[in-house]
Amino acid sequence: MSNKRVVLNTKNHKLMIHETATSYLFMLPFMIFFVGFVLYPMFMCVYTSFFDATMGREDIFVGFANYVQLSKDPVFWKGLWNTLIIVLVSVPVTCAFSLWVASAISKMPVAATSAFRCIFYLPVVTGSVAVTVVWKWMFNNYYGIFNYLGNNLGLFDERINWLGDERFALGCIIMILLTTSVGQPIVLYVSALDNVDKSLVEAAEVDGATQMQAFWKIKWPQMMPTTLYILVITTINSFQCFALIQLLTSGGPNNSTMTIMYYIYYNAFKLYKYGYGNAMGVILAIIIAILSAVQFKLGQEK
Amino acid sequence: MNNQNHLDAQAARSKAYTIFSYVVIIIIAFLFLFPLYWILTGAFKTKQEILATTPVWWPSEFVKINFENLMSKRSAPLFDISIGGWAVNLFGYRFSFAKYVIAGPTVPAAMRWLVNTVFMAVTSMIITCITSAMAGYVLAKKRFWGRGILFSLIVCAMALPKQVILIPLLREMSALKLYDTIWAVIFPIVGWPFGVFLLKQFAEGIPTEMVEACRIDGASEWRTFTDVMFPMIKPGVGALAIFTFINSWNDYFMQLVMLTSTKNLTISLGIASMQAENSTDFGILMAGSALASVPIIIVFLIFQKYFTKGITMGAVKG
Structure with a gap:
């Protein structure tokens, strides 16, 4: 009007x-x-990204040479593969875990809800550097508590070099990433659950629906926009996972934790290959744009 | 009767499930708190306790040695402001201004890093709030040529990964002679369109009649904004302020790329650089981490309510 x-x-x-x-x-x-x-x-x-660019001299136009070189670079493919693993593991786990936590804590008294919401958000606020440094200590093969607990509970005998072992490094990174990425989804889900139409839920319960049914048939469809938003932001965040890798493993051992984001940083700010780094940035942006578009399409169809 | 039993069993089952989920969540919450606990206690442990292969869960006595080591590592002036240092040619005359530097007393570098970080977070917060409120207001309440295109540009920019622009940004900042200054971190934060998006959503909730009534009463556009619009979107601005403050405090990647010299680092960057130098002196690193994270955690706990509001508002219609 x-x-x-x-x-x-x-x-x-x-x-x-x-x-x-x-x-x-x-x-x-x-x-x-x-x-x-x-x-x-x-x-x-x-x-x-169409230039051969570095410090201290004019850029030279090279056409698609950076992209061609990229397609032949095994480290880039390894980085892409690792990034995909991180996204494929962390996005579903983050969404499912935060939905579960949110639905449990939203039934608690207000003070408890906000206390738990705070606790799960704390790793984000603490800052990536402080979080990484303390995890580095906990994963340390001599002084870390993971090896102590593992040895004493009889899970394994040797002192595992968690971050220096190709088998475990990426898993460790994903685990830390999970603790720093569930905060925002939980906040969003709690508020989405608050906004669900209560009368519909009550009506369903009167009609004899179980809690599970009430959740999946009534609350879940109403929270679809929130879920969609969470999917998009966690995907973007997982793609951009950088501080953890730079501070913990620098992409090693043997490129087992190399991600696109870290490889861009390595090329641009260690080797000063600006054009090459930008070409990777463009590819990363395209991948993220396509994924976000697909998620939106799927969400709207539902 | 049978039906009643069935319902009772169902109620009992759902109650058992609720209790089970509460217990699991409490355990997980402790695991989430543990790293922070480990930082705070680790900062006060002796070297022997930190390097013990059997973890010391609670320091036998609280020592200051880690903080003293942290403070004695490097030093920097508490602040320095430089004025001038440039020259222009006007009609053949050369006007030059010598560079004056006002430097504060020399203090441990960590103190300077805290000063830098607070300055960066507060400045980006203030500029972001003002520019976003103005832009958000007109995007929500005015119909003008190019509005649609502008808004789609803003939304598109938000969906793209922030980090891919860091390489061009670095070269731009070098060209502008802003590289290795705190402004190189502040300006891109202000330019990031999330705040405009947030306050546009908020301003749309304010009735247009308010703005029109003000115009009819003869108030200027600027007065309409400062006296009517701004007070009404204040809760949104508050949420944005705290959101910007916390995010810029922790925006590690940007700081890493833009800042290099010891006196210009932020606290998290400083800790990261110390980590590179003494990677197993966890005592110093924990003291540094405590220094970097405790202030921001306190800010977060105080303004928690506004902060969660900022997060949820950004998601509505996102």
């Missing part, structure tokens, strides 16, 4: 010019930062 009136008013050409001018004045401070430090770098990312 109110929106319609504005549209009618602005049919007046002069008023529209005035509105546009003032609007852009209001947008200006944000636009300076947005265009200068987000849009322009995004454009440059695509543009530079």
